[in-house]
Amino acid sequence: MSANFDLKGRVALVTGASSGFGEHFVRVLAAAGAQVVAGARREDRLHRLVAEVGPERALAVAMDVTDAASVAAAFAAAEARFGTVDVLVNNAGVAAPGMVHKASEADWDWVVDTNLKGAWLVAAEAARRLLAAGKGGAIVNIASVLGMATSRGHGIYSATKAGVIQLTKHMALELAGKGIRVNAICPGYFKTEMNDAYFDSAAGQQYIAATPGGRLGRMDEIDGPLLLLASDAGSFINGALLPVDGGHLVMSI
Numbered sequence: 615m616s617a618n619f620d621l622k623g624r625v626a627l628v629t630g631a632s633s634g635f636g637e638h639f640v641r642v643l644a645a646a647g648a649q650v651v652a653g654a655r656r657e658d659r660l661h662r663l664v665a666e667v668g669p670e671r672a673l674a675v676a677m678d679v680t681d682a683a684s685v686a687a688a689f690a691a692a693e694a695r696f697g698t699v700d701v702l703v704n705n706a707g708v709a710a711p712g713m714v715h716k717a718s719e720a721d722w723d724w725v726v727d728t729n730l731k732g733a734w735l736v737a738a739e740a741a742r743r744l745l746a747a748g749k750g751g752a753i754v755n756i757a758s759v760l761g762m763a764t765s766r767g768h769g770i771y772s773a774t775k776a777g778v779i780q781l782t783k784h785m786a787l788e789l790a791g792k793g794i795r796v797n798a799i800c801p802g803y804f805k806t807e808m809n810d811a812y813f814d815s816a817a818g819q820q821y822i823a824a825t826p827g828g829r830l831g832r833m834d835e836i837d838g839p840l841l842l843l844a845s846d847a848g849s850f851i852n853g854a855l856l857p858v859d860g861g862h863l864v865m866s867i
C-alpha cells in the first residue's frame with residue numbers, strides 16, 4: 615500500500631473540540647501522529663481531553679469561532695506551541711431546529727454566525743497563516759448531508775451547511791496553486807450532544823430506522839474519511855464533498 619495517512623510532523627487544529635465529533639477528531643489526529651490543538655469555549659472539557667491525549671502532543675485553547683480576535687489568538691497560541699497549523703478541522707457548529715418562517719432573528723444570528731461566519735473566520739485565518747509561512751496544508755470543513763438535501767424543521771442549519779459547501783469549493787479553487795487543499799465531510803446522523811435527546815426518543819428511532827442503512831453512524835466510521843482528507847493519502851483531492859452517511863443522501867423518494 616502506498617497511501618500515506620501518517621500525520622507525524624503535522625500541526626492540527628480542531629474547532630468544537632469540547633464534545634462530539636471534535637473531541638473524537640482530536641483523538642484520531644493525535645493517534646495518527648499529529649500535534650493537535652483543541653479549540654472551543656468550554657475550556658474545562660478541553661483540559662480533560664488534553665490530559666487524556668497527552669500534554670506533549672495536544673494543547674487546549676479557548677476559542678469562540680464567531681469572534682475574529684478570539685480566532686486569531688487561538689492560532690497564535692497554536693503557532694507559539696507547535697508551529698504553523700497545517701491541518702484544520704473546521705468543525706464547530708450549532709443547530710436551532712424549527713420551521714424557517716417561525717425562526718427568531720436571534721436563532722438565525724446564532725446559527726449563521728457559528729456555522730458559516732465562524733467557518734469562514736477560522737478557515738481564512740488558517741489560510742493566511744499558511745500562505746505567510748509558505749506552507750501547504752489541508753482544511754477539512756465539517757458540513758452536513760443537510761448542506762445537500764432538505765429536512766423539514768432544519769432550514770436555517772441547512773442553509774449554513776450549503777454555505778459551508780460553497781465556501782469549501784471557492785477556497786479550494788483559490789488556494790489550489792498554493793498547495794492548500796480544502797474539502798468537506800458531509801456527515802449523516804451520528805449521536806452527539808447536538809441530537810442525542812432526539813435520537814433517544816421514539817420519533818428519533820423511527821426516523822433512523824427509515825433511512826437506507828437503518829442506523830446511526832458509529833464514531834469510528836468517520837476516522838477513515840477524516841484521515842484521507844487531512845493527510846497525504848488525499849494529496850490530489852481538492853474541493854471534494856464527501857458524504858459519510860450510510861447512503862442517507864441516495865434515499866429513494
Ligand SMILES: NC(=O)c1ccc[n+]([C@@H]2O[C@H](COP(=O)([O-])OP(=O)(O)OC[C@H]3O[C@@H](n4cnc5c(N)ncnc54)[C@H](OP(=O)(O)O)[C@@H]3O)[C@@H](O)[C@H]2O)c1
Nearest residue numbers: 630632633634635654655656678679706707803804806808
Ligand atoms: N452529529 C451529527 O449527526 C452531525 C451531522 C452532520 C453534521 N454535524 C456537524 O458536526 C459538527 C460537530 O457537531 P457535533 O454533532 O459533534 O455536536 P456537539 O457535540 O454539540 O459539538 C458542537 C461543538 O461546537 C462547539 N461550538 C459551538 N459554538 C461554538 C463557538 N461559538 N465557538 C467555538 N466552538 C463552538 C461546541 O463547543 P463549546 O460549546 O465548548 O464552544 C462543541 O464542541 C457541527 O458542525 C455539526 O453541524 C453533525
